[in-house]
Amino acid sequence: MVTTNKDPVLAVFSLSGGNDFMNTVIPYTNPLYRDYRPTLAVAEDQVIPITDELAFHPAMGSLKKYWDEGKLAIILGVGYPHPSLSHFRSMDIWATCEPDELGLIGWLGSVIQEIDPKAENVLTGVNFGRGLPRSMAKDGVPVASVGDLSSYGLLTGIEETGQRDQALDLFGRMYSPVLGRGVVNDYIRRTGLEAMAGADILGTAPGKYSSTVEYGNSAVGGYLKDMVQVHNAGFGTRVLFTTAPYNIFDTHANQAVGHSNLLMDISTNIDCFMTDLREQHISDNVMLFFYSEFGRRAMDNGSGTDHGSGGVAFALGEHVKGGIYGEYPSLELGKLEDGGNLQHNVDFRCAYSTILERWMGMDAKPIVGGTYEQLDFL
């Protein structure tokens, strides 16, 4: 297990929509790549080589330095048996580690409960985005979902500060226990006070933070910046989660421009995230894992790519052993699944087990539902 100065923190970032593996880590010397991608193949003189056979997409230049430093692990051909090409089903499988049944317990929900079984800290797990992601869902596990940290909290529609403080003060008094109004009413009042407590604590994070890093102006940039602020504030948050919203990696059409912009967005903002953590001297105990629910079809469709199976995941952090893990799935026609999808050769639960055992110091088996071979990126 890795030793960190402070308790290890796991940040997870889902590239929802199905990121095109073959145009992220490009097998640029393989002639089949160009055969399959008459429209979308990236020219050989534009790619950013990382090995003799593989290269980053040109929009990922800002991640190259972490590769050179040996802090970026790339897990090739990640997936699971009998792949589902439905976004939501596949996301649920990654979220719950239940490939055959509809699971309801998120793997990170279990991690949070393991760390804080009595739910004493309402901020042990924080999601950046709206709603409760399936990955963090578990009965009895409180999770704050922060759409925008600078405006997070109750009654944020009230702009004038004095007026809002007065309103929150009144809210606190209105929600103070009034017994005998019914079990459900009492429960709502308790929950209201908990929510206010969580929001109060989170609201102090921006005041504790100052940075020279300028994040890209996108939803992802905002979420990653908020993650750093919450980590920096020292609330005891151990699990941070966010998602690229709107299934945006679902590039069926006009992929050449669209996918390039998406990779640019996540790469520059992940670079900002890492640079910012280093500037605040709080990077030692953070690891970022980013993945997508599946890769895309080997052949382009003339404009974009359709849903596929085997994909790519990344781990980035000071203690990560950079390098390539797993093998690039074969592009030979006979080795493709269902006529065009890259076969997975690393189960995503291998990556999860590695993170849980070697980073979080937990027994992975009950969380991922079995024993999986660990990888050596930690």
Add this chain to the structure above:
Amino acid sequence: MADREIALMAHLLRRAGFGASRDEVEARVAQGYDNVVEELLNVGDAPGIDEDLMYRAYPSYFDKVAVETGQTEWVYRMINNRYQLQEKMSLFWHTIFCSGDNKVDNARTTTIQIDKFREQGMGNFQDLILMLSKDPAMLYYLDNIESHKTAVNENYGRELLELFSMGVGKDGELNYTEDDVKACARAFTGWNLAPTIPVFPYGRTPFEFRYDPADHDHEDKTFLGETGPWNGEDIIDIICKQPATARFIARKMYDFFVADEPPVPSWRQSQPRDLAAINTLEKAYFDSGYEIKAMLKALFTSDFFKSESVYYAKVKSPAEVVIGTLRMVGHHTSPQPGLFFVAMEPKYMGMDLLNPPTVEGWHTGAEWINSGTLIDRINFAAGLLGDTGLPGVKSIIGRLMDRSDSIPPEEFVDGCLDLTGPLTIAEETRSELVAHVQAGGELRHGTESERENFSQRTGEMLQFIATTSEFQFG
């Protein structure tokens, strides 16, 4: 107009629809309670919204590629359909006959199912469950397309009995055996989908039902004690005449329209909250030959529904929070920008329409509330009720001003509670609100600046009301 009549009509319109402005409540009281119930139950031939206007403003609703488009269209209909009970019944059946686009992955197919609930939701239960058994989204969601004469998949056969019609048990007894599940599943073999045109790269062609006699098990089956070469229609016929089915629908209806019942898995052991009410609904089911409309009429005209003890006895579902608030403030009553973001709110509050968490549906009642969803519920409602530019809020301000030249704090607070409900809140909470108004000085509206101040303070009071625990009930 008597306050009791207002309160009763507001209750009816909250339960049989998504609530109404005070103007509408008053107009409905004048119409007479029983007449309003008749109007709610009898949907006209023309659609309850101007569909041409909607499709012109939102052309993507024609060909729903993404599930979000289907959610947005449904939210628009729920706000604006003048046949409110039609939308409420679509939601009712969606919470029971669960299939989710997260598995079907074909938004048109998923939303066509909701359209059918809208058309047939108040019709005959036998027709409804036959439609459901041929519904492509359901056949796909519960794997009936994988159920073959030689290899039976029991998923749909089981859930049809357990979750859609009879329930596991009642009065301590089991309603059916595992052999009945097997017979039921065999009867639905061959109920399948026609080959579909591939959905990629751009479009989604809706799935279509196809019965394949060659893949159907034509042998004899014994189902609930009756033996014959049953096909799906025969099974549905047998299901519909079971007392268990009447009990199941009656409890579901009571839970949705009257007061929260315990969750379905406990129904074998737990007695209904109001057995006499359930018996009334069961009788309407059999007397009418399984007509849902007859059950609804019995429900809405009953004393148990009209009883003040069930006003605000239910925790509002996220759909009710969102649509109810929008209707109260009169927002998105015609096509305008921003509908998409409003339509995503139920999801943020834990009710991802068209994507129920499992075939069992959403856990309701207090389970709608956690620290994350409560913040969203409060902020959403407070944001709209505090917006003094919205027509419904303006109307509330106007009505308060009409009361007198200077309105005392207690009367002001009570007036706001009346016009957002009528809602009753804990006395301690009410005193806090009154004290807050007192501290703000006299409320007058003689001059322009006084009117400005009056409006702003009304918006603030409505926001406070939206934050109360009582506002979470509907």
